[in-house]
Structures are given as structure tokens and as C-alpha cells.
Amino acid sequence: MSDLVCENLSMTFANPQTGVKIEALKDINFSLKRGELLSVLGPSGCGKTTLLNMIAGFLNPTAGKMSLGGNLIEGPGVERGMVFQQGALFEWLTVSKNVDFGLRMKKTPESESSKLVEKWLDIVGLQGFGDTPTYQLSGGMQQRVALARCLVNGPDVILMDEPLGALDALTREKMQSLILKLWKETGKTIIIITHSVEEALLLGERLFVMAPRPGRIHKEYNLPFAGKGLTKSLRDIKHDSYFGEVREEILTMIWDMEEEIMGGV
Amino acid sequence: MFSWLSEERGSIAAVIIVTLLLCLVISIIIGLKQTSYRAKDEVFGDPERTLGGWYWTLTGISSILLLWFYFSWGMARAFFPETGNELCQAAKIDTAIAPITAALPINSRYFKSTTLTRRNLEQLEILEKKLPADVYDKAEQEKLLKIILQSKQIIEIFSNPKNQSSDSIRAFETIQDGFRELSKTLRFGYEGLIPHPEALTQPKWGTDLTEIPLLPTTPRGVLLDKTSQDAKLLTKIFLKTRNNSAAADALIKTTKEMINNIKKSNESSDFEEDILSKRSAYVKAVERIFRRLDDGTIFPPSALDNLSNSVNDFFLAIAETRGSLNIIDRILVPGDGVVKSKTQCTEQGSGRWLPKPTDVIATFVKLANPDIEGGGGYKGSTLLWWKWIQIADILAFFIPDSLIDLFPGDYGRHSETGVFQPNFKDKALALAQGDIYLGAVPMLDGHIWDSLFRVIVALGLGIGLGVPLGIYMGISRFFKSFFDPIIELYRPVPPLAWAPLILTIFGIQDDGKIFLLFMVAFAIMVISARTGASGTQLSKIRASHSLGASDRQILRYVILPNAMPEILTGIRISIGVCWGTLVAAEMLAGTTGIGFIENVARVVSNYELIWVTILIMGLLGLAFDILMRWAIVKTIPWRGKG
Numbered sequence: 045m046s047d048l049v050c051e052n053l054s055m056t057f058a059n060p061q062t063g064v065k066i067e068a069l070k071d072i073n074f075s076l077k078r079g080e081l082l083s084v085l086g087p088s089g090c091g092k093t094t095l096l097n098m099i100a101g102f103l104n105p106t107a108g109k110m111s112l113g114g115n116l117i118e119g120p121g122v123e124r125g126m127v128f129q130q131g132a133l134f135e136w137l138t139v140s141k142n143v144d145f146g147l148r149m150k151k152t153p154e155s156e157s158s159k160l161v162e163k164w165l166d167i168v169g170l171q172g173f174g175d176t177p178t179y180q181l182s183g184g185m186q187q188r189v190a191l192a193r194c195l196v197n198g199p200d201v202i203l204m205d206e207p208l209g210a211l212d213a214l215t216r217e218k219m220q221s222l223i224l225k226l227w228k229e230t231g232k233t234i235i236i237i238t239h240s241v242e243e244a245l246l247l248g249e250r251l252f253v254m255a256p257r258p259g260r261i262h263k264e265y266n267l268p269f270a271g272k273g274l275t276k277s278l279r280d281i282k283h284d285s286y287f288g289e290v291r292e293e294i295l296t297m298i299w300d301m302e303e304e305i306m307g308g309v
Numbered sequence: 310m311f312s313w314l315s316e317e318r319g320s321i322a323a324v325i326i327v328t329l330l331l332c333l334v335i336s337i338i339i340g341l342k343q344t345s346y347r348a349k350d351e352v353f354g355d356p357e358r359t360l361g362g363w364y365w366t367l368t369g370i371s372s373i374l375l376l377w378f379y380f381s382w383g384m385a386r387a388f389f390p391e392t393g394n395e396l397c398q399a400a401k402i403d404t405a406i407a408p409i410t411a412a413l414p415i416n417s418r419y420f421k422s423t424t425l426t427r428r429n430l431e432q433l434e435i436l437e438k439k440l441p442a443d444v445y446d447k448a449e450q451e452k453l454l455k456i457i458l459q460s461k462q463i464i465e466i467f468s469n470p471k472n473q474s475s476d477s478i479r480a481f482e483t484i485q486d487g488f489r490e491l492s493k494t495l496r497f498g499y500e501g502l503i504p505h506p507e508a509l510t511q512p513k514w515g516t517d518l519t520e521i522p523l524l525p526t527t528p529r530g531v532l533l534d535k536t537s538q539d540a541k542l543l544t545k546i547f548l549k550t551r552n553n554s555a556a557a558d559a560l561i562k563t564t565k566e567m568i569n570n571i572k573k574s575n576e577s578s579d580f581e582e583d584i585l586s587k588r589s590a591y592v593k594a595v596e597r598i599f600r601r602l603d604d605g606t607i608f609p610p611s612a613l614d615n616l617s618n619s620v621n622d623f624f625l626a627i628a629e630t631r632g633s634l635n636i637i638d639r640i641l642v643p644g645d646g647v648v649k650s651k652t653q654c655t656e657q658g659s660g661r662w663l664p665k666p667t668d669v670i671a672t673f674v675k676l677a678n679p680d681i682e683g684g685g686g687y688k689g690s691t692l693l694w695w696k697w698i699q700i701a702d703i704l705a706f707f708i709p710d711s712l713i714d715l716f717p718g719d720y721g722r723h724s725e726t727g728v729f730q731p732n733f734k735d736k737a738l739a740l741a742q743g744d745i746y747l748g749a750v751p752m753l754d755g756h757i758w759d760s761l762f763r764v765i766v767a768l769g770l771g772i773g774l775g776v777p778l779g780i781y782m783g784i785s786r787f788f789k790s791f792f793d794p795i796i797e798l799y800r801p802v803p804p805l806a807w808a809p810l811i812l813t814i815f816g817i818q819d820d821g822k823i824f825l826l827f828m829v830a831f832a833i834m835v836i837s838a839r840t841g842a843s844g845t846q847l848s849k850i851r852a853s854h855s856l857g858a859s860d861r862q863i864l865r866y867v868i869l870p871n872a873m874p875e876i877l878t879g880i881r882i883s884i885g886v887c888w889g890t891l892v893a894a895e896m897l898a899g900t901t902g903i904g905f906i907e908n909v910a911r912v913v914s915n916y917e918l919i920w921v922t923i924l925i926m927g928l929l930g931l932a933f934d935i936l937m938r939w940a941i942v943k944t945i946p947w948r949g950k951g
Contacts, residue, residue: 102851120854132848135947136870145866146856179947190852197856 048076048099048201048233052108055094055259067258068094072108074252074261078200079231081270083238083248085294087301091259092237096203099235100126112200122146125199129206131186133178139189140165140174146197164192167229168222184215188222195230204236208243217278220246224273241294245269245287246278253294255301263297265290315516318667322387325667326378329371336367374666382656383665385641386514391530392637393514393521396647397654398533399631404649405541406620408548409484413617415624422607426464429598433457436594444587449574452567453595459564460599463557467607472554474605480550481612485619487543491536492619492626499532499630515668521647521654532630551605561603568596664917669924672917676906679755686755687918688909690901692925693757697749705743713738757925759819759901764887767823771830771883776876779838780868789839800832804890808897817898822891829890830883837879841872874945881937888930903929 053072058065069091076082084092097103099110101120110117112124133142140161141148147157165171168188173181178189187207194202207223208216220243227234238244244251249270255262267290269281281287343362351357378384385392403410412421419427437457440450466472508524515521525534571592580588628635638646644658655661664672678685679694686692713734721732731739739745753762781788799807808825815821845868853863895904903922910918941948 097851100851100855102854120851122855122857124855126852126855128848128852130848132846132852134849134867134870136873136945145853145858149853149856149858149862149866177947193852193856 047078048110048112048235050074050099050108050110053095053098053105053110054107055091055098055103056106069098069105070258070260072259072261074264076233076235076250078233081227081234081236081247081249082252083236083244083250084252084254085238085241085244085298086252086254086262087256087298087305089259089305090254090256090301092254093205094259095254096126096205096235096237099201100124100203122150122197123200125194125197125202127187127190127194127202127204127207129209131178131183131190133186133189133193135177135179137178138174139170139176139178139181142178142189143192143196145193160196161192164196167195167226168192182215183211184219187211187219191222191226195226195232199232201233201235204234206237206239209239216243220278221273223247224270227270228274241291241298242282245291245294246273246281253297256305262301315671316513318515318665318671319387319390319513322378322383322665322667326375326384326387329375329378332367333371333375336364336371340364340368377663377666379641380643380659381663381665382642382644382660383667385637386665389637389641390514391527392634392642393647393654393656394526395530395533395631395634396638396642397521397523397649398525398530398537399627399634400647400649400654401534401537402540402627405537406544408544409616409620412547413613413620415617415620420610420613422468422613423610425601425607426468429464429601430461432598433460436591436598439591441587441591444580444584445591449571452571453591456564456567456571456595456599459560459567460595460602463560463564463602464607466554466557466560467552467602467605468609470609470612472556473609473612474552474554477550477552477608477612480546481616484543484547485616487539487546488616488619488623491539491543492623495532495536495623495626495630499528502528502531502535504528504531515665520656523653529630529632529634533627536627552608553605557605564599565603568592568599572596662916664920668917669920673921673924676756676918676921687906688900690759691755693753693755695751696754698752699743699749700747701740701743701745703750704747705741708741710738710741713741756901756903756906757929760891760895760903761929763819763822763826763891763902764884766819767826767887768830768880768883770823770827771834772876772880775831775834775879776838779835780842780864780872782835782839783842783844783872784864784868792835796832796835799828800836804829804886805893808890808894812894812898817900822894822899825894826887826891829886833883833886834876834879837875837882838872841875842868844875845871874941874948877937877941877945881934881941884933884937885930888926888933892926 050072053069054067055069056065056067072095084095086092094103098105099117101117101124104118117124134145137145140158143161143164144157147160152160161174162171165174168191170185170188170192173185178186181189190207204223208219211219223234223236224247226232236244236247238247245267246269248265248267251265251267252261253263253265254260269284269287272281340362343364378387382393410416414420417424437454440453442450445453504526505524508522508526511522511524511526513522525531572589575585575589575592631638642660644656644660646657647654648657673692675685676687677692679691680686681689681691716734716737718732718734720738721730721735723729736745778788778792782792783789804825807828811825811828812821815824849867849871850863853867858866891902892904892907895902896908899905903926907919907922910916910922
């Protein structure tokens with residue numbers, strides 16, 4: 045039982061100068077089964093990142109509660125790994141030292157940790173890069189290191205905050221395949237936030253489209269593409285007629301929301 | 310050991326100058342060649358050009374060194390080593406006949422008599438108009454006017470050729486004959502003249518504290534020196550010559566009496582204070598002009614014509630004798646030339662305040678010589694060397710005597726047989742006072758080390774205390790807000806403004822300077838560590854939390870390394886500021902250190918020493934910076950590549 049359950053989650057920010065309160069999230073309810081891949085879409089300001097930060101334990105909700113496998117979430121923890129948009133790597137450490145970071149904090153014996161690090165570097169496709177300083181890596185490789193650094197700790201849930209947002213199209217596609225492969229092989233629960241509708245459709249087994257003011261789940265989809273992506277080429281999936289249909293629907297939905305915010309152009 | 314360097318500076322300089330000239334020419338030729346072929350594949354403004362070229366560096370260095378040699382008269386000394394001595398002999402003549410030239414229109418436009426006449430008459434006119442009618446009565450006013458009139462008459466008598474004293478006419482004739490004789494001797498030449506043996510044993514130009522050897526070392530110098538001595542006798546006669554005639558004497562006498570009468574009446578009567586001061590001020594002004602007249606130094610307009618001609622001819626003769634020396638003087642001795650003052654000759658102008666490069670090297674070698682008894686070092690310490698220091702002394706530095714007082718028991722006493730047997734407590738005290746031998750360790754020594762030591766200790770303390778505080782200020786609201794006012798209040802004060810206070814409190818020894826430098830380094834380190842710590846990306850901190858790091862681990866493994874670039878930059882800035890502050894603090898007070906040497910050198914006007922210290926400071930500062938830049942590249946290679 046390591047389901048992720050969120051009940052009546054609300055988050056209200058108060059501007060310290062004006063005292064004006066903003067409802068970033070209101071009454072979020074969902075539960076995620078172990079091994080599900082959820083992608084979250086939405087216009088800017090709809091509280092996607094706030095939701096993720098709350099699950100990671102960086103923010104405390106003003107109301108409601110979250111639990112993972114029955115345990116209440118009250119702060120950051122190793123069982124919830126996080127991957128950031130820019131990698132957030134430690135540039136003073138080499139690739140393998142970065143991956144090793146969590147193990148070192150746990151004081152894992154060197155003999156054990158070096159094997160684990162090797163293994164995960166192999167899985168993300170960075171064999172032979174162990175001694176390279178991270179500032180010499182390309183953006184895609186940095187994200188691979190970030191993934192390995194997160195996975196080596198054996199988290200139950202992996203939270204990804206726009207992990208591929210800063211990559212070029214080709215690298216992005218490769219990374220999408222990698223994420224699907226890791227998901228399949230490890231069976232981890234994954235929540236991925238993205239701005240790209242295609243990416244959300246390709247990766248998400250489930251998909252939330254969120255709406256702003258107050259931040260809420262606007263619509264939920266259950267999609268077949270992530271499963272297909274494990275065997276079929278991602279590009280072929282994009283030509284699927286259902287894929288195109290859902291994409292158009294979601295794009296229109298988000299477009300309308302944006303227009304509402306902007307007051308129409 | 311290095312006496313050859315001291316004696317042969319001239320020849321060494323000559324070798325260096327020729328080498329520099331060769332370097333200059335060759336590097337310019339290479340540079341021009343390189344430029345012409347690089348011009349083909351570089352456009353104007355190509356950033357590649359900032360890479361420079363070694364040949365232009367060489368050109369620059371050679372030029373600046375050659376300019377240094379030139380303006381410090383190093384070239385003159387290297388290639389014409391006798392120049393200084395000969396110029397000194399010529400300077401002796403200028404000094405010897407200075408009073409005569411001053412009376413003639415040689416260095417000025419007018420005869421001195423003309424200048425005196427003009428100025429005194431002008432001032433007498435002014436006095437006549439400004440006669441204070443309110444403080445002197447009618448009779449006195451008339452008297453004063455008469456004094457002024459008589460003063461004018463005295464000038465008139467002096468200026469009249471008929472009244473010129475026969476003594477003075479005869480004296481001038483003697484002097485002008487003397488000059489003719491001297492000119493003739495000069496024109497006869499200096500072949501066969503032999504320098505005094507003693508002159509040849511003098512230290513060479515620039516090798517001793519006397520910059521230029523005083524006694525003539527060349528035949529030409531001997532002639533010029535001899536001439537200066539004879540000319541001195543003529544000057545003596547000239548200075549004694551007075552234009553006194555009977556008519557002038559009589560008038561001077563009566564005028565003097567009249568002035569004294571008025572002064573006497575001022576003293577005896579009871580005038581009010583402001584009236585009295587006005588009366589005496591006026592009579593004093595009148596007397597001042599009269600005093601300029603009564604010594605008889607005004608002569609008729611054409612009385613000095615013949616003398617003037619003969620002196621002019623004498624100068625021509627000197628110029629002929631100087632011959633090639635004139636050209637060297639004009640081309641290779643920029644500045645004011647050589648002057649004789651009292652018992653020595655000195656270089657003037659750039660030759661004086663810009664020491665010759667070889668002199669600077671020789672001074673540096675002498676300073677760096679660790680053999681203090683053999684004349685090396687400066688003020689009892691060399692520049693940089695090593696010495697043995699007692700381990701006991703180091704221990705004694707750290708163990709306070711008062712700690713031993715706290716030990717149980719009493720200090721020992723002498724016994725009834727008059728013997729003192731130290732007990733345990735006595736021995737402990739001896740340790741605390743460094744009185745026992747525990748072996749010795751080698752330690753650096755010298756002025757440079759003293760300065761370095763102060764910087765290193767202060768920097769160590771500043772980093773050790775400043776970085777932790779700065780890091781905590783970067784992550785804690787309390788630390789930030791609590792310490793910010795204290796640091797921001799003292800930091801903007803220029804370090805030297807603290808110096809007088811700190812040096813008074815802590816004394817002029819190392820403690821005061823170290824504390825002053827510590828204050829400087831501490832503030833810089835706190836601020837840079839704070840900036841570095843507070844600049845840690847939130848995502849890195851959050852990632853570390855998710856990876857299971859504790860607060861302490863985040864501080865040690867994330868925030869500290871993340872602040873390293875700022876900390877290292879802080880250290881680099883601290884070193885620079887500390888070094889500058891230290892040198893100034895050493896100038897204010899102290900007995901060792903580079904700044905101390907420069908301050909003493911300033912007091913005794915030892916320009917070589919001043920330049921040596923400036924060069925040492927510059928080179929050490931450069932060395933620090935190179936070291937720090939290297940350290941920065943080695944420790945934080947990711948800087949600017951994130």
C-alpha cells in the first residue's frame with residue numbers, strides 16, 4: 045500500500061506587504077496508485093508547482109492532508125525524490141559524486157554505494173562519465189545525472205518539475221523515452237509537470253488539466269499512450285487520431301483559460 | 310661578497326644598456342614583421358588581438374628600462390664615468406663666483422645696482438605719499454620728508470661716476486685682471502696636469518653615500534678645480550668692495566641720526582598704543598630702505614662694464630675647457646645638472662630622485678644580504694632569510710604566566726644553606742617564561758617575512774572567524790539582522806582611519822597591526838561569505854532535502870561549497886586591502902617591515918631605498934594576486950561555466 049493520497053488540499057498565500065490572500069490551490073482531491081504515471085498540465089499560475097512542492101514536503105498546505113503509503117507527509121523525505129527543471133546539480137562535485145550525494149548523507153559504506161552509483165549511471169546512459177565535472181555536461185546529460193541522483197536513493201515517488209523544459213526537441217524525445225523506460229523498469233510512481241501538451245499525453249497514464257483562480261483540477265483523463273510508448277516509437281503515437289483529438293481538446297481548454305486570465309486579446 | 314657589484318656598477322649598467330638596446334631593436338623588427346603578416350587575417354577590433362605578442366611586451370619593457378636609465382643619468386654614468394666628477398668641478402666655479410655673477414646681468418637682465426636703485430626709489434615715492442599726517446605733527450612730518458629726500462640723494466651720489474670711491478675702482482680693476490688671468494690659464498689647456506693621488510682613491514660615482522666624488526680625478530677636472538679656488542679669492546675681494554665716498558658718508562651719517570631721533574621720541578613719549586604702532590611702523594619702513602643704501606653696494610651705471618666683459622669672457626673660456634663635457638651634459642644629463650653645496654656635489658632633478666637601476670639593484674642586494682654584521686640588511690634585519698627559534702619561546706607565547714600561579718602549592722624558597730632548588734611549580738613557570746631549552750625549529754626571518762607574517766596571521770583570523778559568521782548571516786534572519794549593523798558601521802571607515810586608535814590601544818608591535826588588518830579582512834570575509842551563502846539556489850537546497858541531507862549536512866556539503874567562489878574572491882580582495890593597509894600602518898609605527906624601511910628611507914632622503922621598497926611591494930602584491938588567481942582556477946573551476 046504505497047498509494048499517494050491527497051485530501052481537500054488547499055494552499056493560500058498572503059502577500060506580506062498588502063495582506064491580500066491568493067488561493068493557489070483549493071480542495072484538491074486525488075489518489076495515485078503505486079506505479080502510476082501522472083502528468084499535470086495547466087496554464088501558468090494554476091498551482092502545478094505548488095502542488096508538487098507540497099507533495100515533496102517543501103510547503104505545508106493551509107488545509108487538508110497528504111499521505112504516502114499511509115504515512116502523513118509533513119516535510120521533505122527520501123521516499124519522495126525530486127527532479128528540477130535545471131537539474132540543480134552540485135557543480136563542485138563530479139557526476140558520480142553527485143549521484144552518490146544521497147548515499148553519502150546516509151553514510152552508506154563506500155563499497156556498496158560505488159556499485160549502486162555505477163549501476164544507475166549505466167541505466168541512465170552515462171557509463172564512463174563518472175569523473176566528469178557536471179559543468180562540462182550538456183543539458184540532457186545533466187538531467188540524466190539528476191534522474192540517477194534521485195533514483196539511487198530508491199524513492200517510492202518521483203516528482204518532476206518540468207524536467208525537460210530546457211532541452212532541445214531531439215534530446216527531449218530521447219529523455220521522454222528514458223523516463224518511460226525507467227517507469228516501466230522500476231515501477232515507481234511518477235508525477236511529471238509539463239508545459240507541453242504532447243509530452244503530457246505521451247507520458248501520462250493519467251493526466252490532470254488544472255485551472256487557475258483558485259487552482260483546481262479542471263479535468264482528468266486516463267490515457268493509453270504511455271503504455272504504447274514502451275513498445276512503439278513516440279513519433280508514431282503522435283500520428284494516432286485519438287492522440288490528435290485529445291491534444292486539440294486540451295489545447296482549446298488551456299487556450300480558453302489563458303484568454304480568461306488575460307481578458308481576451 | 311658583492312663588492313664587485315658595488316664598484317663596477319657603471320660597467321654593469323653599460324652591458325645592460327647595450328643588451329636593452331639590442332632587445333629593443335630586435336623586438337621592434339620582429340613585431341613589425343608579425344604585424345605585417347597578421348594584418349592579412351585579422352580585421353580591426355579582432356578580439357584575438359588582446360592576446361598580445363611577446364615582442365611588443367619586450368619592446369615595452371626595454372623602452373621603460375632605457376628611459377629609466379636615461380632619466381636617472383645611468384647612461385651618462387655607464388659610458389662616461391668621469392662626467393659626474395668633472396661636472397662637479399665646473400659646479401665649484403659657479404658656486405665660487407656666485408656673488409659676482411649676481412651683481413652682473415649674467416643670470417638676470419639688469420645690473421644689481423640698477424635693480425636696487427629702481428626698487429628703492431619706487432618704495433621711497435610710496436612712503437612719501439603715505440606719510441601718516443594724523444600721528445606725526447608738522448615738525449616731525451617735515452623731518453621725515455627730509456629723511457626720504459636725503460635717501461634719494463644718497464642714491465644719486467652713489468650713481469654719479471664722479472663720486473665713485475677710488476678703492477672700488479681699483480678693486481674692480483684687480484678683479485677683472487684676475488679673471489683675464491684665469492681665462493688665459495683655462496685657454497692654455499690642461500695637458501700635463503695630474504690629479505692628486507688621494508683623488509684617485511675616492512669611491513666611484515654613486516658607490517658611496519657621497520653621490521659624486523668631490524676631488525678632481527681628470528686633468529680637465531684639476532684645471533677647473535684650480536680655477537674655482539682662484540676665483541674664490543676674487544670673490545672675496547669683490548664682497549669687500551664698497552662704494553663709499555666722503556659726500557655719501559656725511560649724508561648717511563646725518564640721515565641715520567635723524568631716524569634715530571624720531572625712534573627715540575617714539576619710545577620716550579606716552580602715545581596711545583595704536584598711535585604708537587602706526588608711528589613706529591612708518592619709521593621702521595623708512596629705516597628699512599635706508600639700511601639697504603648705507604652699505605654702499607650701488608655703483609655708477611658703467612662702473613662694472615669692464616668687469617662684466619671679463620667675466621663673460623671667463624665663462625666662454627670655461628665652456629671651451631668643458632668642450633665635450635657640454636655635449637654630455639646637455640644630452641645625457643637631463644634635469645638640473647650637478648650642483649655644489651657645502652662639502653659635496655649632488656645630482657639635481659631627475660638624477661636625484663630617480664636612482665639609477667644598477668644602484669637600485671645594488672641597494673636591493675645589500676638589503677637582501679643576510680650577513681647583518683657584514684653590512685647587509687637594514688636596521689638589524691635582512692629582507693627574507695631564516696633563523697632558529699626556540700620551541701620554548703613559542704610555548705611561552707601561548708602559556709600565560711598567571712596560569713602557573715593557579716597551580717597548587719607555593720613557589721620554592723632558598724634553603725638555609727643559601728641554595729635555591731626549584732620545585733615543580735618553579736619549573737612550570739620557567740616553561741611559561743620560555744627559560745628552558747626544548748630544541749629549536751627553523752623559522753623565516755627578515756623585513757619581508759615580518760610584513761607577510763602580519764598579513765598571514767590577520768588573514769587567517771579574518772577567514773577563520775569571518776567565514777563562519779558570514780555563512781550563518783547568509784542563512785539565518787537572526788544572525789543577519791543582529792550582526793549587520795555592527796559590521797556595516799565599522800566597515801566603511803577607511804582602515805587607516807582606525808590605525809591611530811588601534812595602534813594606541815594595542816601598541817606599535819605586531820599585535821596592533823595584526824588587529825587592524827584583522828578588522829579589514831574580517832569585514833570583507835563576512836560580507837563575501839554571506840553573499841556566497843545567501844546566493845545558494847533554492848532548488849539545490851530543496852534537492853538536498855529530498856536526498857535526505859540533514860540541516861548540518863546541507864550547511865557543510867551544499868552551502869559552504871556553493872559559497873566558495875565568493876569566499877575566494879573575498880580572500881583575494883582581503884589580501885590586496887590588507888597589504889596596502891599594512892604598509893601604511895608600518896609607516897605610522899613599528900621597527901620592522903617593508904613600510905618601516907620606506908618610512909626611514911623617506912626621512913633620510915634615501916631615494917634608492919624608497920624605490921627598492923616600492924618595487925618589493927609591487928612584486929609581492931603581484932605574487933599574491935597570481936597565487937590567488939591560480940588558487941581560484943584550481944579550486945573553483947566551474948566558476949562562470951554553470
